[in-house]
Amino acid sequence: xxxxxxxxxxxxxxxxxxxxxxxxxxxxxxxxxxxxxxxxxxxxxxxxxxxxxxxxxxxxxxxxxxxxxxxxxxxxxxxxxxxxxxxxxxxxxxxxxxxxxxxxxxxxxxxxxxxxxxxxxxxxxxxxxxxxxxxxxxxxxxxxxxxxxxxxxxxxxxxxxxxxxxxxxxxxxxxxxxxxxxxxxxxxxxxxxxxxxxxxxxxxxxxxxxxxxxxxxxxxxxxxxxxxxxxxxxxxxxxxxxxxxxxxxxxxxxxxxxxxxxxxxxxxxxxxxxxxxxxxxxxxxxxxxxxxxxxxxxxxxxxxxxxxxxxxxxxxxxxxxxxxxxxxxxxxxxxxxxxxxxxxxxxxxxxxxxxxxxxxxxxxxxxxxxxxxxxxxxxxxxxxxxxxxxxxxxxxxxxxxxxxxxxxxxxxxxxxxxxxxxxxxxxxxxxxxxxxxxxxxxxxxxxxxxxxxxxxxxxxxxxxxxxxxxxxxxxxxxxxxxxxxxxxxxxxxxxxxxxxxxxxxxxxxxxxxxxxxxxxxxxxxxxxxxxxxxxxxxxxxxxxxxxxxxxxxxxxxxxxxxxxxxxxxxxxxxxxxxxxxxxxxxxxxxxxxxxxxxxxxxxxxxxxxxxxxxxxxxxxxxxxxxxxxxxxxxxxxxxxxxxxxxxxxxxxxxxxxxxxxxxxxxxxxxxxxxxxxxxxxxxxxxxxxxxxxxxxxxxxxxxxxxxxxxxxxxxxxxxxxxxxxxxxxxxxxxxxxxxxxxxxxxxxxxxxxxxxxxxxxxxxxxxxxxxxxxxxxxxxxxxxxxxxxxxxxxxxxxxxxxxxxxxxxxxxxxxxxxxxxxxxxxxxxxxxxxxxxxx
Numbered sequence: 001x002x003x004x005x006x007x008x009x010x011x012x013x014x015x016x017x018x019x020x021x022x023x024x025x026x027x028x029x030x031x032x033x034x035x036x037x038x039x040x041x042x043x044x045x046x047x048x049x050x051x052x053x054x055x056x057x058x059x060x061x062x063x064x065x066x067x068x069x070x071x072x073x074x075x076x077x078x079x080x081x082x083x084x085x086x087x088x089x090x091x092x093x094x095x096x097x098x099x100x101x102x103x104x105x106x107x108x109x110x111x112x113x114x115x116x117x118x119x120x121x122x123x124x125x126x127x128x129x130x131x132x133x134x135x136x137x138x139x140x141x142x143x144x145x146x147x148x149x150x151x152x153x154x155x156x157x158x159x160x161x162x163x164x165x166x167x168x169x170x171x172x173x174x175x176x177x178x179x180x181x182x183x184x185x186x187x188x189x190x191x192x193x194x195x196x197x198x199x200x201x202x203x204x205x206x207x208x209x210x211x212x213x214x215x216x217x218x219x220x221x222x223x224x225x226x227x228x229x230x231x232x233x234x235x236x237x238x239x240x241x242x243x244x245x246x247x248x249x250x251x252x253x254x255x256x257x258x259x260x261x262x263x264x265x266x267x268x269x270x271x272x273x274x275x276x277x278x279x280x281x282x283x284x285x286x287x288x289x290x291x292x293x294x295x296x297x298x299x300x301x302x303x304x305x306x307x308x309x310x311x312x313x314x315x316x317x318x319x320x321x322x323x324x325x326x327x328x329x330x331x332x333x334x335x336x337x338x339x340x341x342x343x344x345x346x347x348x349x350x351x352x353x354x355x356x357x358x359x360x361x362x363x364x365x366x367x368x369x370x371x372x373x374x375x376x377x378x379x380x381x382x383x384x385x386x387x388x389x390x391x392x393x394x395x396x397x398x399x400x401x402x403x404x405x406x407x408x409x410x411x412x413x414x415x416x417x418x419x420x421x422x423x424x425x426x427x428x429x430x431x432x433x434x435x436x437x438x439x440x441x442x443x444x445x446x447x448x449x450x451x452x453x454x455x456x457x458x459x460x461x462x463x464x465x466x467x468x469x470x471x472x473x474x475x476x477x478x479x480x481x482x483x484x485x486x487x488x489x490x491x492x493x494x495x496x497x498x499x500x501x502x503x504x505x506x507x508x509x510x511x512x513x514x515x516x517x518x519x520x521x522x523x524x525x526x527x528x529x530x531x532x533x534x535x536x537x538x539x540x541x542x543x544x545x546x547x548x549x550x551x552x553x554x555x556x557x558x559x560x561x562x563x564x565x566x567x568x569x570x571x572x573x574x575x576x577x578x579x580x581x582x583x584x585x586x587x588x589x590x591x592x593x594x595x596x597x598x599x600x601x602x603x604x605x606x607x608x609x610x611x612x613x614x615x616x617x618x619x620x621x622x623x624x625x626x627x628x629x630x631x632x633x634x635x636x637x638x639x640x641x642x643x644x645x646x647x648x649x650x651x652x653x654x655x656x657x658x659x660x661x662x663x664x665x666x667x668x669x670x671x672x673x674x675x676x677x678x679x680x681x682x683x684x685x686x687x688x689x690x691x692x693x694x695x696x697x698x699x700x701x702x703x704x705x706x707x708x709x710x711x712x713x714x715x716x717x718x719x720x721x722x723x724x725x726x727x728x729x730x731x732x733x734x735x736x737x738x739x740x741x742x743x744x745x746x747x748x749x750x751x752x753x754x755x756x757x758x759x760x761x762x763x764x765x766x767x768x769x770x771x772x773x774x775x776x777x778x779x780x781x782x783x784x785x786x787x788x789x790x791x792x793x794x795x796x797x798x799x800x801x802x803x804x805x806x807x808x809x810x811x812x813x814x815x816x817x818x819x820x821x822x823x824x825x826x827x828x829x830x831x832x833x834x835x836x837x838x839x
Contacts, residue, residue: 012067015091019109027104028096046122046141047098048077050190053112056811060167061093062122062139068093069132073167076117077146080178081169087152089163101192106797115190118145120198125149138170144196145187148174173205180374188811202247217353221345221399227264227296227337232402233273234300234334236392238417238539239409242376247396249348249371250379253410254331255311255389256304257320257530261332263297266290272530281320285330288363295339299355301332301369310388313507317526332359333369333392336400344400351400376411383413416509416525419450420533422478423499424469433462434469437506437524438497441538446480450538451518453508456525468527472500505531512617513538555647561600564782567806573646575778575786575806579813580639583776585825587642589659591622591633593771594645595652601780608650610634618644622660627769635660651780654771657727658720665720666727667828670772671735672762673711676747676755685795687745687759688712692792694738698834703824704794707801708779708787711759713772719828724768730831731763733838775821778806788812791820 044063058076061068120143131137135154149170398407423438436454510522557570610631618641657666785802
């Protein structure tokens with residue numbers, strides 16, 4: 001073993017052994033196996049362990065000469081070569097340590113939680129022993145998160161107390177700017193709990209050096225075939241979530257007309273997605289397609305007109321309908337047939353690799369649709385900021401399939417789709433100009449009312465629409481289903497409708513679908529001459545992507561919610577997106593009260609318990625008869641509902657103790673431990689243990705969570721057998737007994753004067769219609785604490801009821817290997833014996 005310091009320990013693992021008490025720590029003790037040099041034929045292992053000790057850091061370890069050379073890297077690895085990360089060389093570790101995950105107990109060296117963040121093999125460039133001695137070690141990593149060339153360079157001088165190095169990425173095909181990709185944030189979890197597989201197999205890279213060879217194109221699935229006369233294009237499915245993983249090719253969603261090009265020697269045809277021949281419309285494009293270096297092909301693309309560098313649909317319409325269309329560009333993104341070969345079964349990346357050089361050598365109007373080498377979420381955010389329509393996401397190895405598929409997804413930055421024009425009203429009641437368009441969409445063979453649009457055109461367009469629609473007028477509504485009642489979002493005037501044959505299609509942008517399933521705040525974009533009205537359906541509704549990361553369209557993302565912690569609206573919405581799978585079991589089917597903060601936590605806050613106050617897409621409004629004499633109750637049952645509420649400035653989610661199907665029978669009791677002024681945190685911890693102990697004596701198991709504020713919540717799951725009156729009476733008797741037994745610590749009466757120096761245990765939350773902040777809910781107060789479920793074993797280590805915040809909760813949860821409340825859901829307890837035992 002070669003040491004980088006003259007004063008290294010006499011044996012490789014002596015320092016490691018001397019620092020630890022192996023009777024107390026679960027870390028592996030050095031084995032008796034030999035530490036002689038071993039170099040497997042495929043390289044030695046490396047591991048990066050994420051270690052939350054006194055502060056979060058990353059332990060980078062390279063197996064060499066029978067031990068793990070180790071560095072503590074506070075900020076973790078970074079793919080950006082410009083980012084030089086501090087790395088402190090520490091004691092060697094045993095090879096067995098590479099698989100260690102667990103918690104090092106308090107008062108032990110390195111006390112805290114450890115997960116395996118990355119693992120794989122490494123290869124030194126040159127002699128590793130000489131590199132360590134010289135303080136310059138270059139190596140190649142083959143991990144599940146890290147790949148490519150890296151370097152460690154010593155920066156400390158002989159005699160320095162700490163052996164300090166710098167770790168950084170070398171410039172190669174894997175190097176990526178931090179603004180483009182932050183691997184620490186993108187992949188925070190354990191690779192043991194969530195194995196990813198080798199990153200080089202998941203994300204094979206084309207070397208970026210101009211002299212490097214490109215990967216060999218895979219044409220094994222290509223077959224000899226004649227050029228078909230017709231070809232139906234592949235269509236994308238709307239994805240209300242963005243892929244968080246997997247192999248995707250990500251392109252801009254171009255705001256234009258889909259157009260397929262058929263080239264047979266020097267004969268060119270341009271066809272719309274429905275097979276209409278538009279060849280004669282675009283002679284300039286045809287001329288450039290004829291000059292391509294190919295004999296025959298079917299290619300797929302989109303025509304656009306750029307305005308200020310961004311595709312403009314209205315500008316495209318003007319160019320298509322006008323005398324000159326010299327500004328139209330044709331972005332090509334796929335090739336299905338080429339020079340006598342059917343490529344439809346060839347992987348998409350290979351088809352695009354064939355297409356790129358063909359288009360690059362073409363005229364100025366033919367362009368290659370570039371893809372972006374960054375996580376979809378980052379590209380989507382950038383696309384939204386630029387005003388693009390959204391993204392196209394295509395499976396890297398996808399074949400070309402005619403019709404709508406799940407291997408092509410479209411992620412829209414704004415709600416926008418085609419709708420059938422079913423009628424109109426006249427502007428001002430006078431003939432000649434359209435005042436609004438009455439819209440619809442198909443469900444099977446039935447035409448459904450979708451509301452109306454009355455903005456987005458000028459007087460000329462209003463007159464043109466009138467001229468196109470009046471010849472199509474009919475006497476009766478074309479809808480096969482009942483019309484929605486005209487509401488505040490509808491522009492129509494009752495009785496003024498003029499119905500038309502449902503032939504024309506309009507492109508419309510809008511803010512949301514209302515509970516009545518009509519579009520809200522719509523704006524007309526243009527007519528879609530390339531779309532068949534019978535194919536228009538309502539888009540969205542279910543998550544089509546296989547990965548759970550939600551697509552986030554955040555309005556006013558920069559708005560500051562909490563100035564004290566620099567939390568923005570974007571931070572809040574993304575927090576709820578990240579914990580959606582965890583919080584929804586605590587919300588689903590439970591009546592909810594929302595704490596909303598339109599002006600941030602420092603402004604006015606208000607509760608919303610019912611549907612009348614504000615319409616939020618996705619939230620479910622229940623039948624008024626469920627709770628007579630009260631407005632309809634709301635529930636948050638889906639990711640869409642959760643994020644919709646967050647978009648509307650909801651910070652806190654409070655829930656009833658019962659679910660809607662058994663509204664009068666609570667299935668839990670909650671004891672809210674709320675410390676008064678002057679109460680030490682240690683007394684709050686002690687109080688929680690006392691409440692648990694008393695509950696245990698009554699035969700009841702309880703679970704613990706932080707409140708996100710000053711206190712703690714103790715939750716007792718029940719079988720839903722008793723009514724609210726009985727359960728509340730039990731909780732009151734319990735708290736009164738507690739306060740009488742230990743009056744110096746507990747109070748059963750609310751009010752600041754009654755809990756001065758004491759802890760008020762709130763039992764009132766157990767009444768019908770009362771609510772408590774749900775697990776994983778943020779709190780609307782400075783710091784933005786989060787109510788976090790914890791194990792009882794964690795109680796002694798808690799620092800406050802707001803230990804985790806919107807900004808730190810996700811990081812903490814990445815360490816969680818299990819659910820501390822796993823048994824809560826299956827525990828159904830009765831209060832019968834407990835009520836008899838209470839005095």
